[in-house]
Amino acid sequence: MDPAVLEEIEKLCDTADQECDDSAFLVFDIGDTVERVKQWRLAMPRVDPYYAIKCNSDPVLLRTLDALNVGFDCASKAEMDTVIKLGVSPDRILYANTCKGISHIRHASHLDIRLMTFDSEEELIKIKQFFPTAKLLIRLRIKVSNPQILMNDATGCEEREVPLLLESALIHNLTVVGISFHIGSVIQDPNDFKAAIEMCRRVIEIADSKGIIMDKLDIGGGFPGSKSSQDLFTNTAAAINQAIDLYFPPDEQFQIIGEPGRYIVTTAFTLCANIIGKKERFVENNVEIMYIINEGVYGLFVHSNLHGDEKRPVPKPLSTGFDIKPSSVWGQSFEPVDLIVERCMIPELKVGDWLLMEEMGAYTTSCATTFSGFAKTEVKYLISEETISYLEKFPVGCELSRILKLEVKLMESSKTNCEECPVKLD
Numbered sequence: 001m002d003p004a005v006l007e008e009i010e011k012l013c014d015t016a017d018q019e020c021d022d023s024a025f026l027v028f029d030i031g032d033t034v035e036r037v038k039q040w041r042l043a044m045p046r047v048d049p050y051y052a053i054k055c056n057s058d059p060v061l062l063r064t065l066d067a068l069n070v071g072f073d074c075a076s077k078a079e080m081d082t083v084i085k086l087g088v089s090p091d092r093i094l095y096a097n098t099c100k101g102i103s104h105i106r107h108a109s110h111l112d113i114r115l116m117t118f119d120s121e122e123e124l125i126k127i128k129q130f131f132p133t134a135k136l137l138i139r140l141r142i143k144v145s146n147p148q149i150l151m152n153d154a155t156g157c158e159e160r161e162v163p164l165l166l167e168s169a170l171i172h173n174l175t176v177v178g179i180s181f182h183i184g185s186v187i188q189d190p191n192d193f194k195a196a197i198e199m200c201r202r203v204i205e206i207a208d209s210k211g212i213i214m215d216k217l218d219i220g221g222g223f224p225g226s227k228s229s230q231d232l233f234t235n236t237a238a239a240i241n242q243a244i245d246l247y248f249p250p251d252e253q254f255q256i257i258g259e260p261g262r263y264i265v266t267t268a269f270t271l272c273a274n275i276i277g278k279k280e281r282f283v284e285n286n287v288e289i290m291y292i293i294n295e296g297v298y299g300l301f302v303h304s305n306l307h308g309d310e311k312r313p314v315p316k317p318l319s320t321g322f323d324i325k326p327s328s329v330w331g332q333s334f335e336p337v338d339l340i341v342e343r344c345m346i347p348e349l350k351v352g353d354w355l356l357m358e359e360m361g362a363y364t365t366s367c368a369t370t371f372s373g374f375a376k377t378e379v380k381y382l383i384s385e386e387t388i389s390y391l392e393k394f395p396v397g398c399e400l401s402r403i404l405k406l407e408v409k410l411m412e413s414s415k416t417n418c419e420e421c422p423v424k425l426d
Helices: 003-018 030-043 059-067 077-085 102-111 121-130 159-171 191-209 227-247 262-268 302-306 385-391 395-407
Strands: 025-029 047-052 071-074 093-095 115-118 135-140 175-181 216-218 255-258 269-283 286-293 315-317 324-330 339-347 354-357 378-384 409-411 416-419
Touching: 003 025, 003 269, 003 378, 025 030, 030 047, 030 059, 030 227, 030 262, 030 378, 030 385, 059 077, 059 262, 059 395, 071 077, 077 093, 077 102, 102 121, 115 121, 121 159, 135 159, 135 191, 159 175, 159 191, 175 191, 191 227, 262 269, 315 339, 378 385, 385 395
Parallel strands: 025 378, 047 071, 047 255, 071 093, 093 115, 115 135, 135 175, 175 216, 216 255, 286 324
Antiparallel strands: 025 269, 269 286, 269 354, 315 354, 324 339, 378 416, 409 416
């Protein structure tokens, strides 16, 4: 973690202690997300990022991405409304849902969000009836090596289905402008992208044979976000660049779209949870300390609980100590499934101490519930003067930075700004 960010987190925890407030909170380092967008554009200059809102819909995050001219991947009426209210142009929005409710299709038509995906005859019939001027991407089903979370069982058409679906689109007088695929959540083998992009080239040739002119390729998401996976991201970006230059050379003027979620937000959010309980128990004849924190698998950890193969955050105590003991971390619901970290080695802590968990940006706030009446964890924001200056280079960023300067408290020691809710977006 950036030492300046850690220093500000320590101050926030100290302030909470002074105010006798033990509520858990998330800290969003806006500069981290800005850097991730920069890195994306350097790594894959031909691939336009369309952020997957379902990953994290924090309003300050979305406003920041809008300021950076990032596009948005939406899946529902609510998500479309969210970005439209930010002032995002409809042509920067992809309605990436292959099975859309009729009311949602009509809503997209009302908002003039034309770019959307399909993978079946039934979807084409709905679109023909309720949004005949939509611009369509045919979603392909891709075979992948070993995704962390498989996306292809429920969505996408087989390559052999493409000719009939394209013919159906022609019969319905619908406009198919490109191809879409999603390899799954958190790619393990960069070559999966190569194979998928090669398949897309074959689909382009099928479309050409039917007189359908395509100019868009959506390579979906699956990009890793953790710090430990940066080599994997670099290798994946290299594989994608090589494949699109080979199969979709620049002179063909295809718009290439990617749908990053985890990559943009994972490392930008840190959880600060308070230890509200402590017990000892025997595990295989050894004493283990159970810590109970004011978060859990019905809150920010609900997604990682559903997908047990996900990497869990490593707890980091703010307090320092030398008495390292085997420990486990549990949530506040006292449900038997509310186990956050099964085993870790950390200094012994006491009730009231703070426990940090980094890399809490992806599928946390967007999935959290209020089970048993526990409120959703609030977000506090950090931004450096350097990040504000960078945002001012963008037209929308000028307005955002102006609001931040007016409404965010300046932290003199590290020149970092912090407040619980600095931006009014409504």
